[in-house]
Amino acid sequence: MLEFKLSRRGLLGAATSAAIASAFPAPFVRAQSERRIVFWHSYSQKERSDHMRLVANRFEQANPGVKVDIEVVPWPAFPQKWPAAAAAGTLPDVTILLAENAVPMSLAGALLPMDDVLASLGGADAFKGNIAIATGRFRDQQISIPHYVHNRLLVYRKDRLAEAGLKPPVTWDDALNAAVATTRAPDHFGWIPKLAKGDVGGGYLLWMMTRSANGSFFDKDGNVSFDSQPVRDATQFIIEIARKSGGPGVTDYKISDNFNLVNSGKTSLAEDSAAIVAGAAQKAPDVAAQLDATFMPKRERVGNLMGGISVALPKGSNPEDGNAFAKFLFTEENYLPFLLTIPLFMFPALKSAEGPAFFDNPTIQRFRNVVDVTLTGLQDSTLAGMEDGLNPYAGPVFNSYAVEDMFQRILLQDEPVEQAVAQTAKAIEKVVGDVKTRLDRG
Incomplete structure (x- = not known):
């Protein structure tokens, strides 16, 4: 056991220091010692990551004595990282997160x-x-603020559709026909859905297709409605896409693989945001010249899925400076330049940023149809599983990867769709039940 002894001189010194400290107001004393802000974000691309560091440097210059420490947390790692940090008392002061993870x-x-x-x-x-409320208002509190938004699109190769004599797909049948017609195995395939384990690609795609069939994973009261005909029909549609146009290893691809699949020409169609076109414009300009986008295929309607990337304030060790830094992210000198670090990658959440400076960007102008489809879709778009408002069960359900496990069983073990959907509904109900139990305890 360690013992600490304090001499008379030390005691007097401590008393003197305390007297000096008490003679000055708290802000003065606070300014004399370095204050640390821990900031998590998931912007792994160099352009976005460098900009976040630039913003942090500006904040430090404007606030002497403050140091901003940045940690890049990959999107898939966040749902596991924050609970561990909360248990260890090491939550950051500011974080970027998917809006659904704030709940x-x-x-x-x-x-x-x-x-x-x-x-x-x-x-x-x-x-x-209504995105500030729809993505960040929960139980009469603003728990997060949208940093930027985007909408899921069906990105397609214009040259391959033209070669097949087809127009951009509108319906499920159109999309399946286009996917089959633009498959030229083993060189390239029509549509490679992202159905890998440990990823949310399958869950997101199924929600969009279920939504387009006027169904949902949850009813308006948050009860599980997964074992339903719209879910079964949407599952069957995705299975047909995977089997007829996904190629070998279709169960191995994650959302993050979309960039390589599109840029290499391996897929003719892809479900993603305009970011996929932005990536091609940077890394594969010849491919980008052949890319355009339309709405996700519909049955009864378009199942628009909003990507809401938000700022939140975890209970870190420096809430005062964290609050100020969160506001600083949205200042004019920081916000619009961030959106344009990779044009098409991010769309404004703030109205003030959606002006000439945004639309006059050459890449935005070049792919204006992709931009217009995105902005139109955002008018009727919600977070996955949250079409009736922020839902405490949606995030845990998608992060449980129950839907991805379902697709693996159907595609690799030939489990019948109806049986697989019913079994997955039970798994989802268990996730929801566990959340309800924790809520009751809280």
Whole structure:
């Protein structure tokens, strides 16, 4: 056991220091010692990561004595990382996160409210449509603020559709026909869905197709409605796409593989945001010249899926500076330049950023149809599983990878679709039940 002894001189020194400290106001004392902000983000691309470092440097210069430490946390790792950090008392002060991940964090008591940050930015009306409320308002508190948004699209190769004598797909049947017609194995395939284990690609795609059939994973009260005809029909559609146009190893691809699949020409169609076109414009310009996008194929409607990437304030060790840094991310000098670090990758959440400076960008102009489809889709778009508002069960369900496991069983073990959907519904109900139990305890 360690013992600490304090001499009379040390005691007097401590008393003197305390007297000096008490003679000055708290902000003065606070400014004399270095204050550390821990900032997590998932912007792994060099352009976006470098910009976040630049913003952090600007904040440090404007706030002497503050040091911003940045950690890049990959998107798939976040749902596991924050609970571990919460248990260890090492949560960051500011984080970028998928909007749906803010709900379980809030329920766990791991987030600070952001109502004052929202007010400082002009309130919910300063943001496009209803996205500030739809993606960040939970139990009468603002738990996150949208940093940027995008919408899932069906990106296609114009040259391959033209060669097949086809127009951009509109319906499920159109999409299946296009996927089959643009498959030239083993050189390239029509549509390679992302169905790998440990990824949310299968869950997102199934939700979009279920939504387009006027179904959902949950009813308006948050009850599981997975074992339904719209889910079964959507599952069957995706299975046909995978078997008829996905090629070998179709169960191995993750969302992050889309860039390589598109840039290499391996796939003719891809479900993704405009970011996939942005990546091609940078890395594969010849391929990008052949890319365009349309809405995801519909049965009864388009199942628009919003990507909401948000800022939140976890309960870290420096809430005061963390709050100020969160506001700083949205200032004019930082926000629009961030959106244009990789044009098409990110779309404005703030209305003020959606002006000439955004639309006059050469890449935005070049792919204006992709931009217009994105912006139109965002008018009728929601987070996955949250079409009736923020849902505490959606994030845990998608992060359980139950849907991806279902696709693996169907494709690799020939499990019948109806049986697989019923079994997956039970797995989802268990996830929801576990969340409800934790809520009751809380």
